[in-house]
Amino acid sequence: MGRRADVAGRPAHRLVGRLAGGGLRVLAVAQRTPTTATHPADQLAELVDEMTLLGFLAISDTPRPGAAETVKRLTAAGVRVIMITGDHPATAAAIACDLGIPQNDTVLTGADLDALPEPERIEATDGTAVFARVSPEHKVRIVQALQQTGHVVAMTGDGINDAAAIRLADVGIGLAAHGSASARAAADxxxxxxxxxxxxxxxxxxxxxxxxxxxxxxxxxGGNAGEVAFTVLGTALSGRAPLGTRQLLLVNLLTDMLPALAVAIAPSRTPRSGDTPHAARPTPTLLGPELARLLAIRGTATALGAFSAWQTGRLTGRPRRAGTMGLAALITTQLGQTLITDWHSPLVLATAALSAATLITIVQTPGVSHFFGCTPMGPVAWTTVTVCATTAALAAAVPPRFLPHHAPEAP
Structure with missing residues (x-):
C-alpha cells in the first residue's frame, strides 16, 4: 500500500488477519492526491505510493449450500478433497475448516510453490489439502503434481481461472454459474x-x-476358466472330455450371452438420502488383484460344482447321464453366481430364469436332448445337480467378504 499505510502498522495487520480468519475476503482502500491533474498511462504505477490507508472492505463469499455435506460424504467415500483458491491464506484456512476438509491446518500459497524445487514442490503438493493465493498457472501445476504422484485427479470450478486446470485434470467438472462458459467448455x-x-x-x-x-x-x-478346468480334470480322470462341442456352445449361450449382458447394463440403485454411496476406500484398477481373486474364486466354484455333479453321475455307470448332470451343474452354478452378484436387478433375474428354463427344456425334450448329447433326467439327478450347484455358488460368495482388499491410495 505504500509508506503511509505502514503508519497503521501492526493494528492494521491484526485487523486484516482477524477479518480473513473469519472467512472474509478483505480489500484495502487507500488514497493519494496527485500533484498534477493528468498523468500518462505509463506513470500510473508510480502513483501507487505515498498512499493513506482509509480502511478495509470485508466481503463474505460463503460456500455453496450443501458444500460441507458434499465434502463430508466424498471424504467418507474415500475421495481426497483439496481446496484451491486465490484468497488470503487465513481466509482459505477458515473456509476449509468450515467445510470440514481434512488436513486443513497447513496452507500452501502460490509463492511457496514458486520457491520450491520441483521434487520438493511435488512432495509438498501431495501432502497439502489447502492452497491459497494461487494463479491459474499454479492450479495447473498443482494438478500436474498430483498426477505425477499417481493420483487420478478430478478438478471442479466455475470460472475462467479454473478452465486450464479443468482441461488438464483426468476428470474435469464444470459448474453452471454466471460467467462459467470457459469452465463448462473445458470440462468433461x-x-x-x-x-x-x-x-x-x-x-x-x-x-x-x-x-x-x-x-x-x-x-x-471366471465361467470360462471353470469350464476349462472342469474339462481338463474330467478328461484326466475318464480319458475323454466330459462335455462335447455342442454342449460347450450351449453353456456359453446360456451363461455368457444374456445373464452377463444383463449384469453389465443393469441400472444403478439410487442411494438413499444421507447414505455414503460407496465404501470408504478407493476403487481399484480393473485388471488388478481384486479381479484376479474374483476370477480364481468363480472359476474354482464353477469347476467344483460341475465336477461334483458329474462325478456323482459317473457312479451310475451311465456316461451320457453323467455328462448331462455335469452340463446342467456347470450352467446352474454360473447362473447362481450371477444371481448372487446382482440379485436386485429384475433384468438379471429375468435372464437367469430364462436361461434356466431353456436348460430344463433342452435336457427334458427327447429329440433336442439327444442333439446336444444329453439325456432326460429324473428327480434324483436334478436334485443332485441343484445341491451341487447351489453349494458351489454359495461357497463362491463367502471368500470375497473376508479376503483383504489391496487398493491404491485414494486421490
Missing amino acids: LVLTDPDPSRILDAVHEGHTLWHSVRDAVAILL
Whole structure:
C-alpha cells in the first residue's frame, strides 16, 4: 500500500488477519492526491505510493449450500478433497475448516510453490489439502503434481481461472454459474445444477459403471476358466472330455450371452438420502488383484460344482447321464453366481430364469436332448445337480467378504 499505510502498522495487520480468519475476503482502500491533474498511462504505477490507508472492505463469499455435506460424504467415500483458491491464506484456512476438509491446518500459497524445487514442490503438493493465493498457472501445476504422484485427479470450478486446470485434470467438472462458459467448455462433465452435491451422483454413477463392467468380466472369464478346468480334470480322470462341442456352445449361450449382458447394463440403485454411496476406500484398477481373486474364486466354484455333479453321475455307470448332470451343474452354478452378484436387478433375474428354463427344456425334450448329447433326467439327478450347484455358488460368495482388499491410495 505504500509508506503511509505502514503508519497503521501492526493494528492494521491484526485487523486484516482477524477479518480473513473469519472467512472474509478483505480489500484495502487507500488514497493519494496527485500533484498534477493528468498523468500518462505509463506513470500510473508510480502513483501507487505515498498512499493513506482509509480502511478495509470485508466481503463474505460463503460456500455453496450443501458444500460441507458434499465434502463430508466424498471424504467418507474415500475421495481426497483439496481446496484451491486465490484468497488470503487465513481466509482459505477458515473456509476449509468450515467445510470440514481434512488436513486443513497447513496452507500452501502460490509463492511457496514458486520457491520450491520441483521434487520438493511435488512432495509438498501431495501432502497439502489447502492452497491459497494461487494463479491459474499454479492450479495447473498443482494438478500436474498430483498426477505425477499417481493420483487420478478430478478438478471442479466455475470460472475462467479454473478452465486450464479443468482441461488438464483426468476428470474435469464444470459448474453452471454466471460467467462459467470457459469452465463448462473445458470440462468433461458439466453440472447444470449448481448444487455441488450433484458430484456425489456423478461419483456414484462412475463407481456403479466400474462395478458392472468388473462383474460382467468376472462372469465371462471366471465361467470360462471353470469350464476349462472342469474339462481338463474330467478328461484326466475318464480319458475323454466330459462335455462335447455342442454342449460347450450351449453353456456359453446360456451363461455368457444374456445373464452377463444383463449384469453389465443393469441400472444403478439410487442411494438413499444421507447414505455414503460407496465404501470408504478407493476403487481399484480393473485388471488388478481384486479381479484376479474374483476370477480364481468363480472359476474354482464353477469347476467344483460341475465336477461334483458329474462325478456323482459317473457312479451310475451311465456316461451320457453323467455328462448331462455335469452340463446342467456347470450352467446352474454360473447362473447362481450371477444371481448372487446382482440379485436386485429384475433384468438379471429375468435372464437367469430364462436361461434356466431353456436348460430344463433342452435336457427334458427327447429329440433336442439327444442333439446336444444329453439325456432326460429324473428327480434324483436334478436334485443332485441343484445341491451341487447351489453349494458351489454359495461357497463362491463367502471368500470375497473376508479376503483383504489391496487398493491404491485414494486421490
